[in-house]
Structures are given as C-alpha cells and as structure tokens.
Amino acid sequence: MRKETKLLFDSLGILEDVRELLRQSAPFHKFDKVQKKELSAKLDKLKNNADELKRLLS
Amino acid sequence: MTELRVVEEDFINLNPLQTGGRTTPDVRKAVNSFIDGYSVCDWCLGDVNTIKNPDIQGLRDDIGKFLGADEVILTNGCREAKYAVMQAVCKKGGKVLADVNRHYSTDVAAELAGLKMEFVQNSGSPEFKIRAEDYAKRIDEVSPDLVLLTHVDGNYGNVADAAKVGAICRKKGVPFILNAAYSAGRMLVDNKKIRADFIACSGHKSWAVGGGNIGLLGVNNDFKDKVLKRSSEYKNKILGILGCSARGSSAVALLNSFPSVKKRVKDWGKEVKNAQWFANKMLSINGVELIGENPHQHDLMQFSTPVFYEISQKHKKKGYFLYKFLEEKGVRGLKAGRTKNFKVSTYGLGMEKLKYVFEVFREAAKL
Missing domain, CATH: 3.40.640.10 (Type I PLP-dependent aspartate aminotransferase-like (Major domain))
Structure with a gap:
C-alpha cells in the first residue's frame, strides 16, 4: 500500500474511533476524563496525518 | 481487522465485475x-x-x-x-x-x-x-x-x-x-x-x-x-x-x-470509443486476438493471448508473470495465473489511463 493511501485509511479509521466515542456518549456527548484524553490523542494524530498527507501530495 | 482493500486507490482496476460498481x-x-x-x-x-x-x-x-x-x-x-x-x-x-x-x-x-x-x-x-x-x-x-x-x-x-x-x-x-x-x-x-x-x-x-x-x-x-x-x-x-x-x-x-x-449514461458513446481504441491497440500486439464482437460495442472485452502464454512457459514466475508484472506497474483486475486469455473492462478509465495500460501490456509482451 502506498504511504499516502495508508495515511488516508488511518485517518478514516481515527474518525471512526471518534464516531464510536459519539455513539458511546449519545445523546449528549458529555465525555468523561478517559474519553476526553482519547479524543484529544485521536485528533492530534489526525492533524499529524493531515499534515503528512499535505506534505506528501503537494 | 481485515486487511484494507486499496485496489481503487493505488491501482488502475480492469476487473469487469467491478468497474461499473466503482463508487x-x-x-x-x-x-x-x-x-x-x-x-x-x-x-x-x-x-x-x-x-x-x-x-x-x-x-x-x-x-x-x-x-x-x-x-x-x-x-x-x-x-x-x-x-x-x-x-x-x-x-x-x-x-x-x-x-x-x-x-x-x-x-x-x-x-x-x-x-x-x-x-x-x-x-x-x-x-x-x-x-x-x-x-x-x-x-x-x-x-x-x-x-x-x-x-x-x-x-x-x-x-x-x-x-x-x-x-x-x-x-x-x-x-x-x-x-x-x-x-x-x-x-x-x-x-x-x-x-x-x-x-x-x-x-x-x-x-x-x-x-x-x-x-x-x-x-x-x-x-x-x-x-x-x-x-x-x-x-x-x-x-x-x-x-x-x-x-x-x-x-x-x-x-x-x-x-x-x-x-x-450520456457518455456511453465516449466509453465505446475508448473501448474500441483500447481493443485496436491490443490487437496491434502480435499474438493478441479479440474474442467477441468486432468492432466492439462495450467496455467489457475478452482477448485470446497466446503471446503471454508463450512467455509464461519460460518465465520464472510461470503463469503468474503477467499478473505480477501488471501489479508492479499499478494495474490490477486480471485473474492471477491467467495468460492464455483474459477479460478486461475499460469502463470509466479515460484515455490517459488506457494509454498507460496499453503501454504496460506492450511492455509485458516483450518480456
């Protein structure tokens, strides 16, 4: 698999994990400490992936 | 988790079963x-x-x-x-x-x-x-x-x-x-x-x-x-x-x-033209014949390809040489191991990709 494709699917996977957090915390999406930490880590990773994708494909 | 499928992201896919279902x-x-x-x-x-x-x-x-x-x-x-x-x-x-x-x-x-x-x-x-x-x-x-x-x-x-x-x-x-x-x-x-x-x-x-x-x-x-x-x-x-x-x-x-x-569906005429262009180019390779209507009226086409079968007889990868060669060049969709004849679909690829695919087949015929 090409690196940019792997990054893309990794990122989609991260978004799915965030979706799962929304599902688990429905209907109000009030996250507990563990969920907040998880969300933050996921979104940081997503940002890194986005930067790397931009670098690779620009 | 199941291994990711990246056939449409990383390859030109010629599989006739799949080209019309590309999302x-x-x-x-x-x-x-x-x-x-x-x-x-x-x-x-x-x-x-x-x-x-x-x-x-x-x-x-x-x-x-x-x-x-x-x-x-x-x-x-x-x-x-x-x-x-x-x-x-x-x-x-x-x-x-x-x-x-x-x-x-x-x-x-x-x-x-x-x-x-x-x-x-x-x-x-x-x-x-x-x-x-x-x-x-x-x-x-x-x-x-x-x-x-x-x-x-x-x-x-x-x-x-x-x-x-x-x-x-x-x-x-x-x-x-x-x-x-x-x-x-x-x-x-x-x-x-x-x-x-x-x-x-x-x-x-x-x-x-x-x-x-x-x-x-x-x-x-x-x-x-x-x-x-x-x-x-x-x-x-x-x-x-x-x-x-x-x-x-x-x-x-x-x-x-x-x-x-x-x-x-309004572009079907263009698809047929592209398919005919590709079929004709493939026929320019010695040892390739079109099996089916000619001139061809559809993106799905079958070729008889003794030229690739002959290569497979002496190639170290045997019958898999063609699949492997295409894969290395970023082309997928042929059944692995097939060399005597195969089917492809040109649907939705456009001329630029079809020209590339033809060059890959032409190169493979020289192996």
Missing part, C-alpha cells in the same frame, strides 16, 4: 452513515419499497421513468430479480428460453424455480454473437413460458439486439425478460423501445453502488399483479422477493449513485 464520494459518504443493520428502516411502514425517508419510493419512481418500466422494485441482486419473474410467470416444470451466452445465475434461478432451460446458440468463434432472429425459430420449436435475453454478456461483452428480441416476443405472445446487468446503468436502456415485460438490473455491477448487493426489477403493467403479488397474510410483502429485499446501506448507495448514473 462516487457521495455514495461512500452515504454508505458510511447508513452502515448499520436495517438502517433504512427507521421510517418504514412495512415495505422497504415504500419508505419515504430516505426516499426509496421516489427513487423507484425516478428509476421507472429512467428505464421506461411501469414499476420498479428493489431486489437483492439481478439474479433475485430473474428468479422473482421465473417463479411467478412460468408454470411448474415449464421452460425458459435463453441465449447460450447467459450468466450462470440465469440457470440457477431457473433450477430453483423448477424450470427447464432451452437455448439460442451463438454464432461461434471468434465473435460468439447472439442473433436476435434465432429467437423466433426457437420459440416455435420449444414453446417457452418465458424468454430471457442477456443484453450484454459477461464473457465477450457482446451487445445483443434487445429491441428485435422484444418485437419477436410481442409477436409470438411470450413474456420477455431482459437481463440488463452489464447494460443498464452504463448505457441508456429504454424499455419503452425494447418493450420487454421485465428488466433485471444489477446495482453493484453497473449502477456505481457499494455497501452490499442490490438489484432492480422493472415490471410492466401487464404482469404487475402476477410478479408483484403480495403475501396472503402479510399484505405489504411481495412474495417473489420474500417480503423486503435490500434494506441497508446498498439502498442508500443506489439513492446517492443514481444522479451520477443519469449523467454517465
């Missing part, structure tokens, strides 16, 4: 949202075909107009559409007359319905064409309960004259089903001109549908009561499709692919 971004986004089981059933009143949110009812009406069919229902696939017709229209132990180029699922549907198959032969090598006029003679010989024509077959990519077969069936008074799995959704199929009683389509094969299987069955008014007969106990459940068919993301995929399908 658009809208389809993928919608499928992702409706990925859970029974996801279209939030507002169901008892029949998937009449759901208004998401608007499956409206979709069926629009597709009916698009195909020129009086009524359209969702099925789990094209084969299920064929079976629904066969079991409703034919008498027990009756006969279906089909072209010999038919898909195996035609036979399986007939077998399940307890029917006998009779055939119209093709013209033989190298074109294997179905002559519409042969149906007239065979109808007289076998008195079928139902006539089936494979509009475009999956082996040679030949386009049969459906309107001519339709006219013959009308004249002879025999119900006629058109298997449009490789035609409707790629090219415009107007049943008002063909005048089939039934039209069976494949969403995942030719309507850019992902997220599972889905088919369409178009039925004209004469046969509506018979083929769309409801259960005696469950009044809104159609017997022939066991009540409800596609009831998840594939239905939403079709809803979201249909706008692009309506547009893309």
Whole structure:
C-alpha cells in the first residue's frame, strides 16, 4: 500500500474511533476524563496525518 | 481487522465485475452513515419499497421513468430479480428460453424455480454473437413460458439486439425478460423501445453502488399483479422477493449513485470509443486476438493471448508473470495465473489511463 493511501485509511479509521466515542456518549456527548484524553490523542494524530498527507501530495 | 482493500486507490482496476460498481464520494459518504443493520428502516411502514425517508419510493419512481418500466422494485441482486419473474410467470416444470451466452445465475434461478432451460446458440468463434432472429425459430420449436435475453454478456461483452428480441416476443405472445446487468446503468436502456415485460438490473455491477448487493426489477403493467403479488397474510410483502429485499446501506448507495448514473449514461458513446481504441491497440500486439464482437460495442472485452502464454512457459514466475508484472506497474483486475486469455473492462478509465495500460501490456509482451 502506498504511504499516502495508508495515511488516508488511518485517518478514516481515527474518525471512526471518534464516531464510536459519539455513539458511546449519545445523546449528549458529555465525555468523561478517559474519553476526553482519547479524543484529544485521536485528533492530534489526525492533524499529524493531515499534515503528512499535505506534505506528501503537494 | 481485515486487511484494507486499496485496489481503487493505488491501482488502475480492469476487473469487469467491478468497474461499473466503482463508487462516487457521495455514495461512500452515504454508505458510511447508513452502515448499520436495517438502517433504512427507521421510517418504514412495512415495505422497504415504500419508505419515504430516505426516499426509496421516489427513487423507484425516478428509476421507472429512467428505464421506461411501469414499476420498479428493489431486489437483492439481478439474479433475485430473474428468479422473482421465473417463479411467478412460468408454470411448474415449464421452460425458459435463453441465449447460450447467459450468466450462470440465469440457470440457477431457473433450477430453483423448477424450470427447464432451452437455448439460442451463438454464432461461434471468434465473435460468439447472439442473433436476435434465432429467437423466433426457437420459440416455435420449444414453446417457452418465458424468454430471457442477456443484453450484454459477461464473457465477450457482446451487445445483443434487445429491441428485435422484444418485437419477436410481442409477436409470438411470450413474456420477455431482459437481463440488463452489464447494460443498464452504463448505457441508456429504454424499455419503452425494447418493450420487454421485465428488466433485471444489477446495482453493484453497473449502477456505481457499494455497501452490499442490490438489484432492480422493472415490471410492466401487464404482469404487475402476477410478479408483484403480495403475501396472503402479510399484505405489504411481495412474495417473489420474500417480503423486503435490500434494506441497508446498498439502498442508500443506489439513492446517492443514481444522479451520477443519469449523467454517465450520456457518455456511453465516449466509453465505446475508448473501448474500441483500447481493443485496436491490443490487437496491434502480435499474438493478441479479440474474442467477441468486432468492432466492439462495450467496455467489457475478452482477448485470446497466446503471446503471454508463450512467455509464461519460460518465465520464472510461470503463469503468474503477467499478473505480477501488471501489479508492479499499478494495474490490477486480471485473474492471477491467467495468460492464455483474459477479460478486461475499460469502463470509466479515460484515455490517459488506457494509454498507460496499453503501454504496460506492450511492455509485458516483450518480456
């Protein structure tokens, strides 16, 4: 698999994990400490992936 | 987790089964949202075909107009559409007359319905064409309960004259089903001109549908009561499709692919031109022959390729050399191990990619 494709699917996977957090915390999406930490880590990773994708494909 | 599939992201895909089912971004986004089981059933009143949110009812009406069919229902696939017709229209132990180029699922549907198959032969090598006029003679010989024509077959990519077969069936008074799995959704199929009683389509094969299987069955008014007969106990459940068919993301995929399908059928002429260009270029390689109609009228085509078979006999990767070579060059879709003959589809690739693919085959022929 090409690196940019792997990054893309990794990122989609991260978004799915965030979706799962929304599902688990429905209907109000009030996250507990563990969920907040998880969300933050996921979104940081997503940002890194986005930067790397931009670098690779620009 | 299952290994990721990146065939469409990292390769040019020539697999004839898959090119017409390649999804658009809208389809993928919608499928992702409706990925859970029974996801279209939030507002169901008892029949998937009449759901208004998401608007499956409206979709069926629009597709009916698009195909020129009086009524359209969702099925789990094209084969299920064929079976629904066969079991409703034919008498027990009756006969279906089909072209010999038919898909195996035609036979399986007939077998399940307890029917006998009779055939119209093709013209033989190298074109294997179905002559519409042969149906007239065979109808007289076998008195079928139902006539089936494979509009475009999956082996040679030949386009049969459906309107001519339709006219013959009308004249002879025999119900006629058109298997449009490789035609409707790629090219415009107007049943008002063909005048089939039934039209069976494949969403995942030719309507850019992902997220599972889905088919369409178009039925004209004469046969509506018979083929769309409801259960005696469950009044809104159609017997022939066991009540409800596609009831998840594939239905939403079709809803979201249909706008692009309506547009893309207008480009069918360009697709045929591209296919003919590619076929002719391949024929310029010594030891490559086209199997099927020539000039070719469809994106699916089969080649006989003794040149690649000869190379495989002395290559260290043997019969896998061609698959491996193509894969290294970013081209997928051929069956691994095949060198004597193979099928490809040029659908949706455009000239730039087709030129590249041809150069890859030309290089492979020099190995």
